[in-house]
Amino acid sequence: MIRINPHYPKLQASYLFADIARRVSAFQQQHPDKHLIRLGIGDVTQPLPPACIAALHQATDEMANAASFRGYGPEQGYDFLREAIATHDFQARGAQVDADEIFVSDGAKSDTGNIQEIFAQDVRVAIPDPVYPVYVDTNVMAGRTDAAVDGRYPGFVYLDSTAANGYVPALPSEPVDLIYLCFPNNPTGATATRAQLAAWVDYARQNRALILFDAAYEAFIRDPELPHSIYEIPGAREVAIEFRSYSKTAGFTGLRCAYTVVPKECMAWDDSGQPVALHALWMRRHTTKFNGVSYPVQRAAEAVYSAEGQQQVRALIDGYLDNARTIRRAFEAMGFACTGGENAPYVWIDAQRDAWAFFDLLLHRAGVVCTPGVGFGRCGQQHVRISAFNSAENVANALQRIRQALQ
Numbered sequence: 117m118i119r120i121n122p123h124y125p126k127l128q129a130s131y132l133f134a135d136i137a138r139r140v141s142a143f144q145q146q147h148p149d150k151h152l153i154r155l156g157i158g159d160v161t162q163p164l165p166p167a168c169i170a171a172l173h174q175a176t177d178e179m180a181n182a183a184s185f186r187g188y189g190p191e192q193g194y195d196f197l198r199e200a201i202a203t204h205d206f207q208a209r210g211a212q213v214d215a216d217e218i219f220v221s222d223g224a225k226s227d228t229g230n231i232q233e234i235f236a237q238d239v240r241v242a243i244p245d246p247v248y249p250v251y252v253d254t255n256v257m258a259g260r261t262d263a264a265v266d267g268r269y270p271g272f273v274y275l276d277s278t279a280a281n282g283y284v285p286a287l288p289s290e291p292v293d294l295i296y297l298c299f300p301n302n303p304t305g306a307t308a309t310r311a312q313l314a315a316w317v318d319y320a321r322q323n324r325a326l327i328l329f330d331a332a333y334e335a336f337i338r339d340p341e342l343p344h345s346i347y348e349i350p351g352a353r354e355v356a357i358e359f360r361s362y363s364k365t366a367g368f369t370g371l372r373c374a375y376t377v378v379p380k381e382c383m384a385w386d387d388s389g390q391p392v393a394l395h396a397l398w399m400r401r402h403t404t405k406f407n408g409v410s411y412p413v414q415r416a417a418e419a420v421y422s423a424e425g426q427q428q429v430r431a432l433i434d435g436y437l438d439n440a441r442t443i444r445r446a447f448e449a450m451g452f453a454c455t456g457g458e459n460a461p462y463v464w465i466d467a468q469r470d471a472w473a474f475f476d477l478l479l480h481r482a483g484v485v486c487t488p489g490v491g492f493g494r495c496g497q498q499h500v501r502i503s504a505f506n507s508a509e510n511v512a513n514a515l516q517r518i519r520q521a522l523q
Contacts, residue, residue, distance in 0.1 A: 123259045126269070132249055132491030133157055136475075143479055153506065153514040155443075156485040158302070158461070160367040160505050162435065164416070165428035168366060171419035175412035186411045191403045193220025193375065197414045200421040201375060205360070211347035217379050217395065219402050220409050220417075222372040224332045224361035228296075229254040230405075231328060231357065231376070234397045235294060235384065242273045242292040244285050246303055246492030246499075248330070251296045267494050276495050277304060283455055283464070284308050287319050295320065297346075298330035300337060303492045303501040304464040305440075305456015307342050313349050320355035326384065326394075327356040332374075335365040335433055337459045353379040357394065364461065364505075366420050366429050373409050373417045436461050439504035439511045446515045447502075450522060461504040464489070474500050481521035484514045 136156055144152065164172075178184035192198070198215040206213035221227050229250045241255055245268075252269070255261065261271035268274060273292050275285035283306035288295075297316060299308040320327050329346040337344055346352045358377045362368035378398045383391040409417075419425045437458075444457030447465050457463040467474035471488035478484045478500075487503070489496030504511070 121257065123257050123261075126256050126261065126263045127253055128264055128267075131253070132487070135491070136485070136487065139476070139479065140485055147483075150483050152479075152483050152485055153510050153517070154485045155503050155506060155511070155514055156487045156501075158364065158503050158505055159369050160364060160436075161507060161510075162367060162432055164367050164371070165420070165425055165432060167419040167422050167425035167428055168368075168416040171415045172412050175415035179412065189408045189411055189414070191406055191408045192216075192399070193218065193409065194411070194414050197418045198375075200418050204421045206345060206347060206377075209344060209348060211345050212353065213345075213347055213377055213379070217377055219376045219378065219398065220414065221374050221376060221402075221406065222409055223363065224330060224359045224374040224376075225250055227359050227374060227376045228328065228330055230401070231359075231398070232258055232260075232294070234394065234401055235326075239293040240273060240291060241271070242275055242288050242295045243493075244275045244277050244296060244298070244301075245494055246277060246489060246496035247296065248298060248302050249492065251328075252493075267490075274493075277301075277306070278495055279453065279455070279466070282306060284312055287315060291323060293325050295325055295327045296330070297327055298332070300333040300460035301456075301462075302330075302333065303462055303487065303489065303496070305458075305460035305462040306464075307337065307339070307459050309341070310343050310349065313343060313346055313352075317346070317349045317352045317355060321351055324385065325355065326382070327352075329356050329358045331358055332361040333364060333460055334360065335429070336437060336461055338437070339459055342459060347377070347379075353381045355382065357382060357398075362417050362420065365433070366417075366425075367432060368413075368417070371413050371416060373413050435508065436504045439506065439508060442508075442511055443502050443504060443515065446519070450519065457504070463502045463504070465500050465502060467498055467500050469498060471497055471500055477521065478518060482514070482517035484517055 198218045201218050202213050202215040261269035277283040277285045283304040334344040346356045361374035378395045380395045382394045440457040443463045444454045447454050453466040455464045471490040475488040487501040489499030
């Protein structure tokens with residue numbers, strides 16, 4: 117008799133974005149003529165940078181010629197991309213990262229979900245709340261929790277992120293082994309200072325813990341005082357793995373390309389207390405279960421670092437940041453407390469009522485789709501996330517509709 121993984125039924129009723137899609141689909145069936153403006157799920161809407169398009173075309177032409185055709189590439193990524201990443205994303209900021217410490221993948225979602233496989237089942241996991249659901253669900257699937265009680269899983273150490281602490285959680289009051297952090301944060305848009313990240317690095321070093329640092333939105337940082345990478349913090353190479361993505365940086369949500377950095381100094385420990393290099397473990401996992409990102413896509417990612425690509429990507433992100441600022445100012449003018457919208461593409465809004473109720477209000481009265489904060493955790497109740505990933509025209513129209521709906 118074939119049996120299922122007994123941990124999958126522990127997952128709560130529905131995945132957040134699937135539930136949103138179900139409600140939106142029902143609304144559209146009832147109102148087929150209503151034009152929806154989507155400011156919910158964080159998918160980009162603007163075209164790829166021209167430099168990336170040109171690189172895609174050139175690489176595709178290479179695949180049509182026997183002399184330049186490429187089959188399987190290195191699972192870790194081509195050297196041309198890994199070296200560009202190391203140079204531009206880290207070394208240019210004074211962060212020590214070598215090209216062979218970079219693993220190119222098809223998405224930060226995949227990597228942040230898969231990384232937990234290399235750790236023992238009984239590690240103690242610290243989860244911020246609110247949080248990107250993938251961090252939670254993949255650890256539940258792996259059997260690190262009991263069934264959820266009142267929306268939380270026994271077995272996790274939850275790190276509350278609220279207005280009182282600026283949505284940057286405090287250090288845990290009990291021992292933990294694995295710590296998930298995301299800055300600029302999804303969903304709150306909050307950012308962490310060097311001092312705040314240094315406190316986490318110090319904690320991890322003192323407690324033999326490991327930080328999984330999701331920096332998928334670092335390209336939105338405009339404040340020169342804010343760190344873009346955890347490796348800008350002394351000692352972080354010993355205790356942190358960093359994840360990045362081209363999805364929001366350069367609009368690659370449809371192309372799929374990201375990368376993970378695992379420094380060679382980064383260690384965990386076996387049952388006998390001996391240190392084990394996580395770089396070697398992730399190399400084994402990555403090369404066993406992944407066949408690499410396609411050559412044309414990696415050439416397109418390389419083009420992000422060209423002079424033209426850098427200008428085009430910055431202009432793309434500036435447009436989204438303009439939207440974010442516009443959204444935040446509009447909601448604040450309507451009397452709502454907000455965070456994010458600066459150095460981040462998300463605006464986190466205190467809706468002053470049930471999160472799903474506010475979602476339904478905006479959907480049915482304004483024809484605008486947002487994301488209910490409760491889907492990110494208990495601390496997200498009475499909040500919604502508004503995404504800046506749309507055109508300036510659609511954002512302006514959405515805000516006008518929202519103002520009318522809330523009158």
